[in-house]
Amino acid sequence: MLGLSVSRALCKCLSPLPAVRLQPLYTGAVLTAAEQQNKSSQAFDSSLLQFLVCPLSRKQLRYDESTNELINDDLGIAYPVVDGIPNMIPQDARMIRKDQKPTGSDQESE
Amino acid sequence: MAVPVRAVTRCWRPAALCQWLRSGTPGCQFSQSTHSSGRDTHFGFQTVPEEEKGEKVYRVFESVAQKYDIMNDSMSLGIHRLWKDWFINHMNPTPGTQLLDVAGGTGDIAFRFINYIRAQREKLIRNQTKSQQNLSWSDISRSYSHDQLGPLMGSQAVICDINKEMLKVGKDKLQRLGYSEGLSWVAGDAEELPFADDKFDVYTIAFGIRNVTHIDKALEEAYRVLKPGGRFLCLEFSQVNNPLLARLYDLYSFQVIPVLGEIIAGDWKSYQYLVESIRRFPPQEEFKEMIEDAGFFKVNYHNLTSGVVAVHSGFKL
Secondary structure: OHHHHHHHHHHHHOOOOOHHHHHHHHHHHHHHHHHHHHHHHOOOOHHHHHOEEOOOOOOEOEEEOOOOEEEEOOOOEEEEEEOOEEEOOHHHOEEOOOOOOOOOOOOOOO | OOOOHHHHHHHOOHHHHHHHHHHOOHHHOOOHHHOOOOOEEEEOOEEEEHHHHHHHHHHHHHHHHHHHHHHHHHHHOOHHHHHHHHHHHHHOOOOOOEEEEEOOOOOHHHHHHHHHHHHHHHHHHHHHHHHOOOOOHHHHHHHHHHHHHOOOOOOEEEEEEOOHHHHHHHHHHHHHOOOOOOEEEEEOEOOEOOEOOOOEEEEEEEOOHHHOOOHHHHHHHHHHHEEEEEEEEEEEEOOOOOHHHHHHHHHHHHHHHHHHHHHHHOOHHHHHHHHHHHHHOOOHHHHHHHHHHOOOEEEEEEEEHHHOEEEEEEEOO
16 A cells, blocks of 8 residues: 555654554554444543532532442442433432432432 | 424424414323422423433433534534634633533543643644754654653643533544543543542533533532632523624424434424524623632623634632
8 A cells, every 4th residue: 555655654764663563553542443433332431530520519520430420428329321322310310328318309200 | 303394394383383382292291290409490491300301411422422523513513613713712722721611521622622732732842843943852852752741742732522422422432543641531420520529621512501400500610620720611502793694593493403313313492402502601790700609710702603602711829
């Protein structure tokens, strides 16, 4: 292929520049694209944790992989992640401890 | 179907429509026993207890979610696309911008945002190549490392909507179109956003804020999550300032839109609500003052299509 031979020639010309640097860059891009496809469709996108807080206490949340929930340990509330979309509506959240109630939620689950 | 066809033809006459509006269909009447906060709000032209509004709005959008896009196109004759394009051009986001799009369920704003960022990046690269015609090998290797930032150069759009059905439709749609990178979807309430303080560069809400029960609370939350220097942008139906167009617009809204809703989506009531909620939303100047009350500076607005919609903008300084 023309592209391949060009890049090979390019690598040869760039003897001070390690040829391996070009290679991982390319495969890396392919991998992330495939990963992204997979990740965004089902699993929770953990990069969201930098933005997300509990809407009631505005404290950071912990993602629990086993239950697929975002957990506020202080208040004992677990927010479900459905189809990769975290549901941060207190009325839909599950209470882990019985002694504390999230405000405004009468039902524990839908 | 929510309303029988006979009812549609009956309501076509303005007098009958008014009567129908006043009396409401049996399904629209609410029991008065559920007042608990004692405070009423409006749901379209009806007065309902505050606690009920959220639920009612939720049901409206749950029922229209699947047909939302096709209805938008047919009701606005495609003009909503131009409004949204104008909105993004007005925002003029730079690569790296962190966007929070509230009530952005079907992803219309986020999708345009991603496109805009991609175009900006291409322009940047084009300009760079124009200025550097004699590249050294080190320049070439640097251009490779530049790519590591990704095609969006760190930009991200978080789409937050209270309605899970709308989110589902939007996420599926954008995935089909090949947009997944840089997009995150969250179910959350505009009145108590699940985001930390000072996180976003731009907060947008397009055709969403009139459905929020407490608009002032939503504005305060917008202010909270924006970084200092961040911008609030709202696209919403507003008051038509041309009297002739206003007459035509009223006629079209009340006589045509619910009928279209019934024919295309089989749902008269939801579209009746949409039209009514537009009339209940405060006009341009009043909404501008509300934004200022929330703490925003340099608040201004632009009317599009003679004020059928308006874009309000404000900064957190």
